[in-house]
Amino acid sequence: MKLLSRSEEVVLLSIWRLQDAAYGVAIREQVSRATGQDWSIGAVYAPLHRLEKKGFVQTRKGEPVSKRGGRSKVYYHLTPIGKQALLAVKHVHETLWSGIPALDSDFGF
Amino acid sequence: MTRQHQPSPPRLAAWLLGRVVSGDIRYAALGDFEELYADLAEARGVAAARRWYWRQTLRSLFPFLLDSIHWSLVMLTNYFKIALRNFKRHKSYAAINVAGLAVGLACCLLIALYVRDELSVDQYHENAGRIVRVTYDFQTPNVTRALAMVGPTVGPDLKVEFPEVVEAVRFVEGSFLFQRQDDPSVQYQEYEGLYADASALRVFSFGLYRGDPQTALEAPFSVVLTESTARRYFGDEDPIGQTLMRDGQAYTVTGLLDDVPAASHFTFDLLVSLSTLDIHSPDFMADWWALVVNTYLLLDRPEAAAVLDAKLPGYLERQLGEVIHEDGHSYALATEPLSGVYLHTRHHSSLARRGNAATLYLFAGIALFILLIACINFTNLATARATERAKEVGVRKVVGAQRGQLATQFFGESLLMAFSAMGLALLMAGLVLPAFNTFAGKALSLGVFLNPVFLLILLGIVAVVGVMAGGYPAVVLSRFRPIAVLRGSLRATRHGHVLRKSLVVFQFSLSIALMVGTAVVFSQLDYMRNANLGFDDEHMLTVNFHADAAVQQQAEAVKQAFLQRTDVAAVSVSGDIPGTGNLHAGVRVEDSEGVMQSMPWRYVSADFDFINTYGIEIVAGRAFSRDFPTDSTEAMIVNEAAFKSLGYVSAEQALGAAFQHFGTPGEIVGVARDFHLKSLQEDVEPIYIRLDPRRYRYVSLRLKTDDLAETMAGLEALWGRLAPHRPFEYSFLDESLDRQYRAEEQFGQVVGLFALLAIFVACLGLFGLASLTTRQRTKEIGLRKVLGAPVSSIVLLLTKQFARLVVVAFVVAAPLIYLAMDRWLDNFAFRTEIAWWIFPTAGLAALVIAWLTVSFQAIRAATANPVAALQVE
Numbered sequence: 002m003k004l005l006s007r008s009e010e011v012v013l014l015s016i017w018r019l020q021d022a023a024y025g026v027a028i029r030e031q032v033s034r035a036t037g038q039d040w041s042i043g044a045v046y047a048p049l050h051r052l053e054k055k056g057f058v059q060t061r062k063g064e065p066v067s068k069r070g071g072r073s074k075v076y077y078h079l080t081p082i083g084k085q086a087l088l089a090v091k092h093v094h095e096t097l098w099s100g101i102p103a104l105d106s107d108f109g110f
Numbered sequence: 111m112t113r114q115h116q117p118s119p120p121r122l123a124a125w126l127l128g129r130v131v132s133g134d135i136r137y138a139a140l141g142d143f144e145e146l147y148a149d150l151a152e153a154r155g156v157a158a159a160r161r162w163y164w165r166q167t168l169r170s171l172f173p174f175l176l177d178s179i180h181w182s183l184v185m186l187t188n189y190f191k192i193a194l195r196n197f198k199r200h201k202s203y204a205a206i207n208v209a210g211l212a213v214g215l216a217c218c219l220l221i222a223l224y225v226r227d228e229l230s231v232d233q234y235h236e237n238a239g240r241i242v243r244v245t246y247d248f249q250t251p252n253v254t255r256a257l258a259m260v261g262p263t264v265g266p267d268l269k270v271e272f273p274e275v276v277e278a279v280r281f282v283e284g285s286f287l288f289q290r291q292d293d294p295s296v297q298y299q300e301y302e303g304l305y306a307d308a309s310a311l312r313v314f315s316f317g318l319y320r321g322d323p324q325t326a327l328e329a330p331f332s333v334v335l336t337e338s339t340a341r342r343y344f345g346d347e348d349p350i351g352q353t354l355m356r357d358g359q360a361y362t363v364t365g366l367l368d369d370v371p372a373a374s375h376f377t378f379d380l381l382v383s384l385s386t387l388d389i390h391s392p393d394f395m396a397d398w399w400a401l402v403v404n405t406y407l408l409l410d411r412p413e414a415a416a417v418l419d420a421k422l423p424g425y426l427e428r429q430l431g432e433v434i435h436e437d438g439h440s441y442a443l444a445t446e447p448l449s450g451v452y453l454h455t456r457h458h459s460s461l462a463r464r465g466n467a468a469t470l471y472l473f474a475g476i477a478l479f480i481l482l483i484a485c486i487n488f489t490n491l492a493t494a495r496a497t498e499r500a501k502e503v504g505v506r507k508v509v510g511a512q513r514g515q516l517a518t519q520f521f522g523e524s525l526l527m528a529f530s531a532m533g534l535a536l537l538m539a540g541l542v543l544p545a546f547n548t549f550a551g552k553a554l555s556l557g558v559f560l561n562p563v564f565l566l567i568l569l570g571i572v573a574v575v576g577v578m579a580g581g582y583p584a585v586v587l588s589r590f591r592p593i594a595v596l597r598g599s600l601r602a603t604r605h606g607h608v609l610r611k612s613l614v615v616f617q618f619s620l621s622i623a624l625m626v627g628t629a630v631v632f633s634q635l636d637y638m639r640n641a642n643l644g645f646d647d648e649h650m651l652t653v654n655f656h657a658d659a660a661v662q663q664q665a666e667a668v669k670q671a672f673l674q675r676t677d678v679a680a681v682s683v684s685g686d687i688p689g690t691g692n693l694h695a696g697v698r699v700e701d702s703e704g705v706m707q708s709m710p711w712r713y714v715s716a717d718f719d720f721i722n723t724y725g726i727e728i729v730a731g732r733a734f735s736r737d738f739p740t741d742s743t744e745a746m747i748v749n750e751a752a753f754k755s756l757g758y759v760s761a762e763q764a765l766g767a768a769f770q771h772f773g774t775p776g777e778i779v780g781v782a783r784d785f786h787l788k789s790l791q792e793d794v795e796p797i798y799i800r801l802d803p804r805r806y807r808y809v810s811l812r813l814k815t816d817d818l819a820e821t822m823a824g825l826e827a828l829w830g831r832l833a834p835h836r837p838f839e840y841s842f843l844d845e846s847l848d849r850q851y852r853a854e855e856q857f858g859q860v861v862g863l864f865a866l867l868a869i870f871v872a873c874l875g876l877f878g879l880a881s882l883t884t885r886q887r888t889k890e891i892g893l894r895k896v897l898g899a900p901v902s903s904i905v906l907l908l909t910k911q912f913a914r915l916v917v918v919a920f921v922v923a924a925p926l927i928y929l930a931m932d933r934w935l936d937n938f939a940f941r942t943e944i945a946w947w948i949f950p951t952a953g954l955a956a957l958v959i960a961w962l963t964v965s966f967q968a969i970r971a972a973t974a975n976p977v978a979a980l981q982v983e
Contacts, residue, residue, distance in 0.1 A: 025142035042142055043170025046135045047177040053134055054181075060138070068148040075138035 005057075005090050008048040011036060013057060013087055016077045024063070024074040025049075049077065057083030117156045119147045123167040130174040133181055139174075143167075189522040196523060203878060207488055208531045210874040211575065214484030215535035217867055218571075220546055221477035223554045228465050231373045231452040235315045239412045240276075242445035244268070244405040245457045251438040253710045253755060253796060258451070258459035260443070261398040262387075265307070265405040267429075272421055274414035277309040280384055281376070281404040283461055285656035287836070288333075288343070291353040291360060296343055299656065299837055302379040304461075305387055311365070313408045320350055321365025332383040334365035339379040357659065361386075372553055375452040376404070376461045398429060404461045407445065419444050433708060469857060476864045479620055480871060485575055486613045487875035488524070489582050491882070503588065516588035524580020525573065532572045549859055610879065611915055617872035618919030618956055623927040624865035625952040630931040630944055631858035635851055637790075637942035643847075644785025644794075645688065646725035646812075649679075650843035652687050653809040653829065661833050662806045665717070668832050669809075675824065677815040682723035685715030685805030688787050689847055697798060698770040699778075702757035706770065711752055712787060712795045715802035721747070721782065723810055730761035731780035734801055742801045744776030750784045752796035771800065789850040793939040810843075869956075873963045876912065880964040884908060884971045892976040901972045908968035909961055916960045920953040 005013065015031040016023040029045045052058045059080055062073040079087070118124075124143075131139050143163070151159035197204035232238060244264060246257045265278035282305040289297035308327040311318050311334070318326065318334070326334050333354060340349040340363070349363045361382065370377045388395050409415060422443040427434055434441050446455060453467040503516060540556050547554055558564050655661045661668065665683045672681045697713070698706045718741075720726075721733040729750065734741045746769055753764035761781035768777050784794040815821040822840075829838040884891075891904055928944065935941040 025138050026145055029142070041169035041173065042139060042146075042166060043131075043173035043177070046131075046139045046170075047173040049138075050133060050135045050177055050181070060134075066141075066145065068145045069141035070144040072137060072141035072144070074141065 004093060005086050006048065008044070009052055009057075010087070010090050012045060012048045013052060013079065013083060016058060017079055017084075017087065021076070023077045028077065052083070053077075056080055057086055117151050117159070119144070119163045120160050123164050126171070127167050127174075130171055130178060132178045135177070185518075186522070189519050190526065192519065193523040193526045197527075202881070203491065204527065206874045206878045207491060208527055208534060210484045210487045210871050211528060211531035212534035212538060213867055213871050213874075214481035215531055215572070215575070216538040216542070217480045217864075218477045219535060219539040219556075219559075220542065220554075221473050223556075223558065224546075224550060224552065225470055225474050226558070227373065227552055227554055228453065228470050231465065232375055232448050234371055234373065235448065237313060237315070237408055238448050240409045240414075241313060241448040242407050242409060242415050242418075243448065243451050243455075243457075244407065245444050245446055245455075246401065247440075247442040247444070247457075248710060249438075249440045250707070250710060251755065251757075255710055256457045257401055258404065258446075258455065258457035258462060259401050260403055260405050261400050262395045262403045263398050264443070265403070265407070267425065268405075268407060268418075268422075271425060272418055274409050274411075274418045275407050276410050277313050277408040278307065279310045279313050279406045279408070280307050281305065281310070281406075281461060282384065282387065282402060284382060286356055286380070286382065287656065287658070288354040288356050288361070290343055291355050294355070297835075298342060299839065300339075300379055302377060304378045304381055305384045306381040307384045309408075310381065313406065316370065317368030318365050319368065323365075326365035327381060327383040328385065329362075329364075330383055330385045330389050331359060331361045332364040332386075333361045334367055334381045335363060336367045336369045336379055338369050340366055375463050376459075377463075402460070404459050406448070415445050415447065436707075466853070473860060473864075476624070476861075476868075480864065480868055481575070483617050483620065483868065483871050483875070485578055486617070487871065487878065488527070488580075489578075490610055490613050490875060491878045513588045517584040520584035520588065521577060521580045524584070525576035528572050528576030528580075532568070549856060551856070614872075614876060614879070614912070614915045615919045615922060617868070617875060618916050618960065619923035619926075621865065621868045621872050622920055622923040622952050622956045623930075624861060624868050625955060626923070626927045626948055627931055628858060628862040628865050629948045629952065630935070631854065631861055633945060633948070634935060634938065634942050635854055635858060638851055638854075638938070638940065639848060641786075641790055641940060643688065644726065644783055647688065647844045647847055649813045650724070651811045651813055651825070651840055652843055652846070653811070653838065653840045654807065655809065655833065655836050655839070657685075657805065657807045658833070658836055661836060662803060664832070665803060665806055669717075669719070671828060671832055672809070672811060672825075675828070677813055677821045677824070678811050679814045680719060680723040680812040682719040682810045683717050683806050683808070684720050684810065685802055685807050686713070686787075687808045687810055688724075688785070688843065689850065690787070690808075699756060699798075700768040702759075702763065706768070707756070709752070709755065709796065709798075711748075711755075712797045714787070714797055714799045715805040716799050717801060717803070717806070720799065720810075723812055724785075726785055727783040728780050729783050731765045731778070733780055734799075738779075741779070743774055745779045745801065746771070746776055747780040747782055747799040748778055749782045749794070749797045751794050752798055753778075753781055755796050769798075789847075790940040791854075791938050869959060873959060876960055876963045877967070880908070880912065880967040884967045888971065889980060891971050891974075892978075892980040895972075895976040896980070901969070904972035905965055905968045908971065909964045912960055912964045913957060916957050917953075920949075920956065924949050924953070 011032055012028060015028050015035065019027055019031055025042070025045065028049070029040055029042060032045060033040050049058070053060065057080060058077045061076045061078065063076060065071050065073050127140065127143065143166070146166075147159050147163050150162050235241060243258055244260050246255075246260045248255055262280065262282070265280045269275045269278040284303050284305050286300040286303040287297065288300060289295075306327055308325065310316070311323040311326055321334065326332060335343070335349060343349065343354065344352060349366060352363045354361045354363065367381075394400055407418075409418065422445075426441055426443045430441060433439065446457065451462065453465045453470065455462075455464065506516060507513075536556065536559070543554060543556060546552075559568060669681045669683060672678050697711060698708045701707045714720075716734070718734045718736055721728065728747075731747075734745060734747065738745065748764065750761065753761055753767075756764065756767065758764040758767075764778055764781055766777050768775060782797075782799070785797075786794060787797060788795065811825070813821060825840075826838045829836070887908070891908075894904060894907075928949075931944055935944070
């Protein structure tokens with residue numbers, strides 16, 4: 002399976018962290034806070050769209066909300082293969098990071 | 111649901127967002143925008159919220175756009191994949207569709223090239239819009255002529271008299287035997303040489319790259335060569351200033367031209383200054399009646415043509431005097447624009463090549479029809495397959511496909527096929543082009559399609575064809591209701607049946623019509639070739655010595671030398687032979703009322719033996735005879751058409767009628783049975799024959815030999831002794847007469863080719879359709895077989911319905927094509943009747959072809975094991 006892209010990984014992790022509260026606004030806040038950058042709505046939805054098409058996330062509609070122009074909140078959930086994909090990236094990260102000289106002590110002796 | 115009143119986000123930004131956000135995320139993303147906007151408006155006021163909304167929109171624009179492009183590309187590849195998979199699964203269907211379209215398109219490509227080329231003739235002249243050609247129409251009680259040739263004095267007259275005329279250019283055909291002065295062995299007979307005014311190089315854009323356009327053709331005995339002619343004489347030497355000899359006279363090369371472009375209505379290999387003729391033939395140059403000069407005018411502005419045309423009758427009256435007012439006579443001098451000289455003229459010139467606009471449009475029409483048939487097949491097959499694909503559509507709809515998506519899918523398939531067909535068509539056209547060029551007499555190349563504009567048009571056409579052909583199935587198929595489809599209750603609609611049937615009828619009508627057309631064209635050709643021409647054209651050999659003075663002077667000796675040979679039965683030396691013959695309107699003859707009339711007859715200059723050698727029958731009076739010494743100056747023989755145009759009732763009455771010709775008087779001594787000088791497309795013209803050694807140009811030999819090769823070798827050797835300086839330039843009369851029908855022959859070949867293509871495309875369509883119908887009836891066939899039906903009855907059952915359609919097509923096509931071809935034949939003064947058997951033959955051929963096409967499928971279905979058929983599903 003192809004590895005997730007960085008933006009997909011960040012979005013997918015945020016959804017997992019938010020669990021049942023993962024809808025667009027919350028995801029964007031979570032992503033922005035975690036990365037320290039202000040993500041535009043478009044920037045969040047592009048990876049979201051890909052994740053959905055790949056079957057890593059599923060959607061569920063809540064009750065209609067008047068603030069959303071009468072639209073429902075759309076909640077995102079990880080599917081089993083979505084979780085697998087996250088685990089795969091995690092595994093790659095761990096492999097990459099294990100056994101290398103500590104970065105923060107680079108200037109030591 | 112309830113909706114509170116809320117401040118709304120900026121309209122423009124919201125609209126912008128609505129345009130770029132698409133697909134599954136649209137709902138969620140737009141909701142987020144609204145929610146955040148509402149929150150902000152509450153917390154920090156509407157103004158701040160609006161600013162945020164704008165900023166956020168702009169920042170999101172790019173990711174959203176990329177997203178939507180990404181997914182539409184994914185969609186496209188998906189459609190493409192499905193389309194390919196579909197093609198693979200139904201190979202023969204896809205092949206038929208693509209091949210059919212490709213043939214139609216290839217046909218159109220070739221014809222488009224051809225039409226473009228025909229329309230471009232003469233367009234390369236910079237002054238094209240201001241050049242006109244002078245025409246001369248005249249009518250006497252029995253003769254009507256439309257000429258694009260006038261006398262030598264007309265051009266200069268018009269330039270002097272009318273301010274609208276900036277330049278006048280005259281071209282006179284000439285015969286030139288040139289040799290290099292410093293090397294007499296370099297000698298060529300020039301067939302395409304013209305005398306031309308000095309103005310020719312200023313008015314026409316002939317591409318003079320050496321020499322002075324103002325003066326190159328000014329002085330007598332100047333010659334301007336085209337590049338390839340110059341190379342023939344001088345190789346790589348510089349031709350400018352070199353000398354060429356002709357009849358002991360030195361001509362100086364004063365200019366070099368590019369070869370005349372193929373897209374010209376007349377062509378030449380060299381130009382000789384017309385002032386040469388002022389010295390050589392001053393009589394000719396002053397003769398208003400020598401109607402052999404092609405005259406072009408350069409006007410000061412394009413609109414001046416109408417002004418000039420209005421003034422020309424006045425000029426004509428001043429020139430012709432009272433003749434113009436004689437009963438039943440009419441004369442008209444006019445101009446026609448250069449742009450119409452090739453395709454749209456009715457005026458004849460011996461110099462000019464003529465296209466045929468009607469034929470051109472006809473070809474274009476037929477090509478479009480074949481393309482139309484190919485498109486129809488496409489639609490036809492796709493709709494016929496609707497029932498088969500209905501399940502696919504149903505399943506897709508159940509799974510959630512939108513109607514638009516399905517339509518896109520079908521359009522995509524259709525476009526993909528159309529573009530593959532285009533590729534194939536280009537390949538086909540490229541392969542066929544050399545052959546096409548040979549028989550159309552063109553030098554077309556597919557290079558034009560590299561021109562971006564042309565390429566764009568081409569792509570446009572293909573897209574239109576794809577959309578047109580895919581349109582019906584796309585709309586109809588995507589409309590199917592999934593429940594009906596999946597339950598299997600969908601039947602091909604009656605409407606679809608009728609449509610499909612009428613399409614088959616249309617295709618076969620066209621095929622039958624083209625077959626009949628081809629047959630009629632060739633039967634007319636056959637008729638013209640075998641018609642009695644009024645003289646014997648078999649075993650006639652003609653030698654053209656181009657009025658060489660040396661040969662003229664020893665004409666009698668030449669004749670005697672040929673007659674010595676046992677394989678030569680008769681010899682004549684004459685100025686004209688069948689297929690040639692100049693018009694000379696300068697003869698005046700006494701009519702039935704005793705009045706001298708000026709008659710526009712065709713002049714044949716001959717010797718004593720002409721009538722006998724050609725086997726022309728004398729119906730009254732006598733042939734020229736050496737027993738009458740006065741014959742050489744005072745005798746004339748006319749044909750039947752000529753004496754009738756004088757108003758005489760019988761040939762005998764015309765005998766003894768007085769005439770005036772070139773200033774000498776005489777009388778008619780004989781009347782000859784009508785014979786054809788020109789093609790049978792034209793009526794037999796009034797002809798007068800006189801003895802005129804000054805005009806001798808051809809030797810005509812009637813051969814009687816069993817060993818033609820030996821005879822030819824002997825004749826050539828003999829000629830070499832008689833006229834060593836003259837090439838032995840011969841042709842067989844029947845062959846050169848046959849060449850007159852080249853245009854008709856080409857026409858027949860092209861129509862025949864079209865007929866083949868139309869039949870091919872129609873058969874492809876029928877084949878595809880038959881295979882689908884047969885498949886749909888698999889179960890029925892199986893049941894019938896189980897119940898004991900023999901193979902033959904099943905084949906009959908399957909082919910019957912198609913046969914009926916072909917019969918209907920025949921009934922539709924026969925009367926229409928009969929009328930069309932009858933009109934075509936009316937173009938010929940001598941025409942064959944359309945033989946009745948052509949029709950049943952063409953109909954039967956279509957039927958057999960259709961039957962073979964269908965029965966291939968039918969027999970396969972009929973001989974299949976019924977168990978397999980009944981096991982379906």
